[in-house]
Amino acid sequence: MAKTSRTLPGVYSEPVVSSSDDDTRPELADVGRLVRRGVRGVVGAARAGERVTLSSLLRDHLGADSGDRAVVEEVWPQYEQVNLQAGVDAWLRAAPGTHELIGVVGFQHREFGLAELLLGSGHHGLRPGNVARINLASGPDGEMSACVRCGLYLISEGERRSAALLRGGERHEPLTVQVVSTDDAYALRIAAEIRELAVVHNVFRKQVLSFGGEVFGHGETLLHFHRRPAMDTDQLILPTETLNAVQHQVVEVARHKHRLLAAGQHLKRGLLLYGPPGVGKTHTVRYLIGSLTDTTVIQLTGGALHLIAEACSVARTLAPAMLVVEDVDLIAEDRGMHPGHHPMLFQLLNEMDGLAEDADVVFVLTTNRADLLEPALAARPGRVDQAVELTLPDIDSRRRLFDLYRGGLDVDVSRLDSVLERTEGVTASFLKELMRRAALLAAARDGTADGPLAVSAADLDAALDELLDTRNAMTRVLLGAGENATPIERVGLA
Ligand SMILES: Nc1ncnc2c1ncn2[C@@H]1O[C@H](COP(=O)(O)OP(=O)(O)OP(=O)(O)O)[C@@H](O)[C@H]1O
Ligand SMILES: [Mg+2]
Numbered sequence: 001m002a003k004t005s006r007t008l009p010g011v012y013s014e015p016v017v018s019s020s021d022d023d024t025r026p027e028l029a030d031v032g033r034l035v036r037r038g039v040r041g042v043v044g045a046a047r048a049g050e051r052v053t054l055s056s057l058l059r060d061h062l063g064a065d066s067g068d069r070a071v072v073e074e075v076w077p078q079y080e081q082v083n084l085q086a087g088v089d090a091w092l093r094a095a096p097g098t099h100e101l102i103g104v105v106g107f108q109h110r111e112f113g114l115a116e117l118l119l120g121s122g123h124h125g126l127r128p129g130n131v132a133r134i135n136l137a138s139g140p141d142g143e144m145s146a147c148v149r150c151g152l153y154l155i156s157e158g159e160r161r162s163a164a165l166l167r168g169g170e171r172h173e174p175l176t177v178q179v180v181s182t183d184d185a186y187a188l189r190i191a192a193e194i195r196e197l198a199v200v201h202n203v204f205r206k207q208v209l210s211f212g213g214e215v216f217g218h219g220e221t222l223l224h225f226h227r228r229p230a231m232d233t234d235q236l237i238l239p240t241e242t243l244n245a246v247q248h249q250v251v252e253v254a255r256h257k258h259r260l261l262a263a264g265q266h267l268k269r270g271l272l273l274y275g276p277p278g279v280g281k282t283h284t285v286r287y288l289i290g291s292l293t294d295t296t297v298i299q300l301t302g303g304a305l306h307l308i309a310e311a312c313s314v315a316r317t318l319a320p321a322m323l324v325v326e327d328v329d330l331i332a333e334d335r336g337m338h339p340g341h342h343p344m345l346f347q348l349l350n351e352m353d354g355l356a357e358d359a360d361v362v363f364v365l366t367t368n369r370a371d372l373l374e375p376a377l378a379a380r381p382g383r384v385d386q387a388v389e390l391t392l393p394d395i396d397s398r399r400r401l402f403d404l405y406r407g408g409l410d411v412d413v414s415r416l417d418s419v420l421e422r423t424e425g426v427t428a429s430f431l432k433e434l435m436r437r438a439a440l441l442a443a444a445r446d447g448t449a450d451g452p453l454a455v456s457a458a459d460l461d462a463a464l465d466e467l468l469d470t471r472n473a474m475t476r477v478l479l480g481a482g483e484n485a486t487p488i489e490r491v492g493l494a
Contacts, residue, residue, distance in 0.1 A: 054128055054152060055120035057102060061154045062118075062161050062182060069180050071114045072191045076175040077310060079211075079223045080198070081168045082136045084175060085147040087198025088166060091190065094197075097157030104150040105129030107167065114165050114178045117152075128152075138203040140225040145203065155190075162190060205318050208289055210299040211307045228297075231290040236283060237400045237428065242388060246271065249386045250288050250362050254295065254320060257360055266357035270383050272328075274370040275390035278427030278479060281366040284390065285324055288364065296321040305331050305344055312351040320360035329369035345376050352383040393428055395420055401428050405435040415457040419464055430467065430479040437463035 059066060076084050092099055106125035131151050138145040148166050155162040161182045168175030177194060181187035208226040236243065249271045253260065257267050273281045289297050296318040298311045305325070315321035325331070331344040352363055365384065367373055377384055393401055398420050423431065441459040467475065 052128060053120070054102070054104060054126060055117050057128060057154070058114070058117050058152070058163055059120070061156070061163060062180065066180070066182070067118050067120075069118065069182075070184050070187065071118075072179045072187045073113070074177045074191050074195060076168070076177070078168065078175050079310070081147050081175055082138050082145050083198045083202045083204065084166070084168065084177065084194070085145065086201040086203060087194045087196075088148075088153075088164070088177070090197040090201050091194050092153070092155075095155065095157070097155060097160075099153050099155045101131055101148070102152045102154065103129045103131035103148075104152055104165075104167075105132075107150040109173075113176070114163065114180050117165070118180070137223075137225055140207065140227045143225075160186060162186060164190065164194075199317055202318060204314060205296055206294055208297040208299070209314075210301060210304070211311050212301065212304040226299075228293065229286045229290045231287045233287075235404065236280065236287045237393065237397050237404060238280065238284070238390065239394070239397060242390065245386065245388045246273070246284060246288070249388075250322070250364070251291050253362070254292060254360060257320075261358055267360045268352075268355050268357055268362075269385055270352055270363040270365065272370070272373070272377075272384045272387040273364065273366045273390060274373075274387060275368065276392065276427070277368050278429040279390040279392060280428050281368070281390055282326060283428070285326065285364055285366065288322065289324075292320075292322060294320065297324065298322070299324045299326070301326055308344065308348050308351055312355070315361050316355060316359060322362045322364060324364045324366075326366045327368075328365040329367045329372045345373070346380070349376070349380045349383045353380075392425055393431075395424070397428075398423055398426075398431060401431045402435070405432045409435070409439060409453060409455060411438070411455040411460065412457040415461060419460055422464060422468070426476075427479060430476070433479055434460075434463055434467060437466060 105127050110126060112126060132149045133146040134149050135144040136147050150167045153164040163180050165178045177191060179187040179190045208228050210224045210226060212222045212224065249269055253267060253269060260267060273284055275281060298315055298321065300307060300311050311323055315323045325348065331348060355361055438455045438459045439453055441462055442453045442455045445459065
């Protein structure tokens with residue numbers, strides 16, 4: 001029997017057998033080969049039949065007759081994923097019995113839920129696997145919390161069996177929790193308890209958050225955590241009665257809330273801060289955020305104004321809360337189909353109206369276009385119960401601002417009075433910049449690389465001349481000094 005064996009270069013293969021005319025006769029080796037192939041086929045077929053799928057896991061857990069059980073579904077906004085996970089984790093910690101978490105693989109861009117899994121109908125590619133988690137921000141200092149992207153919790157408690165499918169974190173797909181149980185009422189209870197616990201363990205509570213839309217618009221709501229600013233009262237220079245009005249409305253109501261409630265007074269309140277640019281509206285908001293350390297703060301800015309309803313819902317859930325809408329005139333300018341309609345502004349006012357009277361929620365709105373808002377606010381009275389005007393600083397405030405921004409700097413104040421007179425009509429931010437320029441001139445003048453700076457009266461004058469110079473008109477506009485600041489003519493220097 002002639003047998004040649006060849007292997008192709010670089011290719012691993014069974015030796016190709018070429019035989020002579022008697023090669024159709026079976027040999028012992030052929031029998032062995034046949035038997036091996038047969039065994040492989042039988043084992044493969046048997047294993048395919050019993051491959052573990054999500055459906056089989058569910059049915060094994062809940063019982064074969066579980067196909068028509070009622071599935072309870074709760075849909076959550078995506079930005080709540082950390083809270084939902086906190087709720088689920090808390091529920092599992094407290095739940096009697098045992099549970100097991102199974103990761104779901106191949107879930108992306110796929111419509112499915114517990115009902116489909118229970119029916120076992122073709123979900124090609126969907127299978128049990130490792131639990132994938134996504135780290136989501138849960139605090140301002142890089143705190144993260146690991147959230148399950150898609151997972152099936154199998155919960156056992158004696159005879160009672162339940163399952164929860166948690167799904168979230170994918171673009172355009174809602175965040176959902178679905179629950180099914182051998183005891184239908186218990187499924188409802190699990191869903192409700194998870195929702196309650198998500199509020200109890202809400203990671204947004206007592207945080208400073210801002211809502212924003214994604215710049216390049218995938219329609220996602222972005223939520224950012226911020227550090228709470230620490231600011232003393234003496235860093236906010238306002239006339240005493242202005243500061244008192246703000247304090248009363250926001251801080252004092254919060255402080256005395258139990259007594260006010262007992263006396264039948266409402267806590268919900270709205271404050272409008274208005275005035276020209278650069279006088280400290282945002283600065284006042286910062287001060288308020290810093291003072292109310294136990295309050296959840298939600299800020300809405302620019303592109304996020306359409307998220308008013310979401311922001312209000314977070315504020316309502318996490319009261320005591322402060323909802324800040326800066327530059328609310330932008331809302332007013334977002335006109336509807338008909339002239340004079342301000343759908344977003346009215347939505348904001350409606351949301352304010354919809355809050356329970358005893359909710360400790362304060363709305364703080366800021367604007368430098370009170371004229372735009374007035375008709376809408378007048379048409380719906382009672383939402384904003386205090387409007388506080390922030391004005392350009394008077395001479396007394398300018399002196400205090402000078403002291404504040406001077407800080408520890410050595411300044412020759414012999415001609416300060418004239419400087420303060422010449423700054424009639426400027427903003428707080430103008431004075432802040434004035435101090436910096438004077439310090440810069442002093443640094444340039446003394447020519448040494450280090451050592452403490454000493455600002456002379458001439459440096460201060462020169463810095464002011466520079467800022468008031470007509471060529472600096474644009475800078476003045478940027479500092480918010482506006483048309484009021486034409487003191488060059490007024491004091492006869494031009
Ligand atoms: N009353 C103030 N006391 C102390 N500093 C102030 C005060 N007002 C403004 N400043 C300083 O000027 C800066 C700019 O002020 P701010 O951003 O609060 O102005 P604004 O009124 O919000 O203006 P806009 O209408 O442009 O938003 C502040 O960051 C702060 O440093
Ligand atoms: Mg501002």
